[in-house]
Amino acid sequence: xxxxxxxxxxxxxxxxxxxxxxxxxxxxxxxxxxxxxxxxxxxxxxxxxxxxxxxxxxxxxxxxxxxxxxxxxxxxxxxxxxxxxxxxxxxxxxx
Numbered sequence: 001x002x003x004x005x006x007x008x009x010x011x012x013x014x015x016x017x018x019x020x021x022x023x024x025x026x027x028x029x030x031x032x033x034x035x036x037x038x039x040x041x042x043x044x045x046x047x048x049x050x051x052x053x054x055x056x057x058x059x060x061x062x063x064x065x066x067x068x069x070x071x072x073x074x075x076x077x078x079x080x081x082x083x084x085x086x087x088x089x090x091x092x093x094x095x
Contacts, residue, residue, distance in 0.1 A: 018036070018041065042064055062087065066087045069084075
């Protein structure tokens with residue numbers, strides 16, 4: 001397939017290298033010494049993780065998870081739904 005023009009690549013925002021939590025090691029296979037860029041960890045868990053893994057990731061990195069989920073079009077609709085829901089529940093004050 002031939003494509004004209006420049007490919008639109010999403011640049012990393014969260015470039016800091018963090019240790020991969022034990023629970024997420026099965027999703028991130030390209031780590032160096034047990035560390036990887038935060039955005040790569042989040043993207044892999046949102047793409048390949050199950051509901052419990054995604055919920056745990058959101059509890060650990062709420063703002064970063066929300067930002068990554070909204071920026072990447074490859075994230076499934078159901079994952080985006082739960083991330084948005086948790087994000088809005090976190091931001092709305094309790095009545």
